[in-house]
Amino acid sequence: MAESIAQDIALLPEGTRIATHRELVRRFAASGTTVSAALALLAQRGLIAPRPGSGTYRTAARPVVRAGDTTWQEAALDPAGAQGASSGALRDFHAPALLQTLSMAGPDIVDLNGGYLHPGLQPLAALASAMSRAARHPQAWDRPPAGGLPELRDWFAADIGGGLARHDVLVCAAGQSALAIALRALAQPGDPVLVESPTYPGAIAAAHAEGLRPVPVPMDAEGLRVDHLDRALARTRARVVIVQPLFQNPTGASISAARRDEIRALARRHAAFVIEDDFARHMAHADASIAPPPMVADDPDGTVVHIRSLTKVTSPNLRVGAIAARGPVLARLRSAHVIDMLIVPAPLQLTALEVVTAPGWRRERKALSVALTHRREVATEAVLTAFGDHALALRPRGGYHLWVSLPAHLDEHQLIPAALAKGVAITPGTNFSVTANSLRHVRLSYVAAPSASDVDDAIRRLAPLLIEP
Template sequence: MNNDSSWRALAESLYREFEALPAGARIPTHRQLVARFGASATTVSRALTSLNRQGLIESRPGAGSFRCAARPSLPHVDTGWQDAALGITPGTGVDLIPLRHHDASALGATLSSPGTDVVDLNGGYLHPDLQPLDLLSKALGKVGRRTEAWERPEAAGLPELRDWLATEIGGGLARHDVLITSGGQAALSLTMHAIAGPGDPVIVETPTYPGILAAAQGAGLRVVPVPMDHEGIQPGHLERALVQTGARLVVVQPTFQNPTGATQGEERQRELVDLAIRHGAFLVEDDFARYLTHTDAAPLARPLIEKDSAGVVVHIRSLTKPTSPNLRIAGVAGRGPVMARLRAAHMVDTMFVPAVLQHTALDVLAGPSWPRAVRVLSAALTQRRAATVEAIRQNLPMGTFTHQPRGGYHLWIQIPPGTSDRDLALRALQLGVSVTPGSNYSSTGGATDRLRISYVAAPSAADAAAGVRRLGLAIAERG
């Protein structure tokens, strides 16, 4: 072991060895471990420090290190009372307010980490090989040495970062029209519970991103699903839902929608904004995929907020998807009193986003390397999509999918009639590939005839294609 980064592997090996020792047994000295493993002194020190923190060993000054005595087991704790205590009683009367419901099962599925022998066609974040890690690392290292990175930032966010986002989003926005949040999911949750109250209806696309459904349930909102076509939510159905429910909140993903990949054109966008203005409803624009355009994509329509003359659009611009799951930075933009409401709710929930993270994001975005990083990612996504589509054509039944989005990171595919999406996903996992059942994107959770395939979490385009072949075997078995 000659690489200092191997300390974790060494710690795991030593844990297994020392765990078998009796309490009080002396463990080898630091020098003995260096000689035995051929590791650097730093590597051994970090491994031993980790075991010490875990309570496996203890250091006695002047005597050495020893196996700790086994910790006494905790007495059984009866937590059955918590079910009743955590239940929220909405009150009495005819019109009961729906319970706030924190169900993260579908959302959490997108964060699950399959085993090393499983091809991940489920995850929604870039594989490390696709992330601009050099750019992020250099920015964080540079920022970390600045004293202002450790000062308390303004609650609304760094002024310079808000300036950048205001210019990037467009629509004549200014600094005071932008709020910095801890990623797109936090922005969705904040927007829903700040604008609407428990029991209020919220209109969503169907199918839709599980994080939107989870945020709505967490805010106690009543989800009203509205059908989509190849350009997203359908205006006619949306207008009927607005009239029938009196909803004052609509949430859409206008660009490479998750999971369908649908993208709104200019005319559709104008129709939606006009409807929102006519009915006095806020239109939340979750623009999560703006920087995930492929090289063969047609020019995208500008954001909905550019077509808004009445302050109905609340725009969410996430920076996490094109960078790293750890750069949890998003901007929420809007005009008028709604921003005061959002800023107040954000302060109550979070107070502020850490300055060091905001400075890192700003250093990346405002630097000369950011446009190149976006182009590199665009080319890689195009290659992965092409390889995945070709594998689908060769290994899955005809008619599996009809839409090939020129952006985003996923494909929405159809499975054979009479096949359970969840059963198929489970069988696919047994064969070594993780995919997402379409029912995760349904507001009712009911079975669908769809699966979502993501091609960015696998190590390479070849791995994504191999995963599709395994999925083909799972489908063939059920045929």
């Protein structure tokens, strides 16, 4: 409707009154609300302007600014320029793997790539109710404390455990922001940072953006291998290690209790910090055993900097999380936090607080746990049928994805476009590699698709692509 009206008024001289609201309702046989929305779009584009008591009028045509020669920017943005080269630490903002995780699948594509809950899995009623209550809160439009609302910090401290208190917690804009803040606070440009191999693409991108050098450390079914970690810490003198302790992205591995103690002790001996990205804490499945407490819970020496987020189990738009730590490092984290974002908006914090303190919070989490379990079972069966019995080294009872190995004759770079042609979006293993080498794996997410049956159908569509020619 807006486009049709725009074509009509483009022929009118400036200052001409356009058709009335009532006339447009009759012309398009539409509701008054729809006509108002169309006129609002045209007003945003500067094509019309209302005059109270008189009507709506055609505005002056906006001058068209033609694109000039922007090729000079290529040299200006070259990171290998004189200043960058002299510093010895170059920041890199090339993040295709991270951007791919945010790509939107078309209407004919089943999304096995996305890492956020499909709206059908989100607690939409609870979120809407929480936002409504938050908007009416007396503090909704006051400036919140830089570290976050005290009540929300209290909740995060209790949720994380280990005797943490309000003063040990900073509220931040979810996990990715917390990771970037922690890396900026703990390391200097040019420093190495040790990461799991394979690892979350956001960790690689955040390290590069801070001018850091990610160094991969091998994993096994119990998480980061301590023998390799010990040698890497000694060789690189890295001051930061990043781990995902539960249902790691992409492998699904969880660090065993004994391994957690070893990693923490090694880091302490080498005077390094452990960034504990506990993104999947609330994504345990209904048949999972009781998860061990986070590494920060048994860390009196302040070795661990803990990251917790609400985004994965609610909505990608509820970008609220926390950083927790003990000791002088918190002052550094607080400064980096303020420089990065000043504050997290109070309405968003209040909405998060309303969500997690509502009577239905535990019920919503239990329902999600059951739904994730069902989707995992469906996805696992489909993978074993399509890819073979040896495709899954791990079958995690938490998280939202499976790490699937490919047949020896097939490369992921061949499979990804072929799968897309079949109407299925999947994530290449390369996205999780520090060196961008092929890992001969793909990650299949089972939470972004509309239903479990969609997941099942999409995975089975891949079967013909796996047959050796």
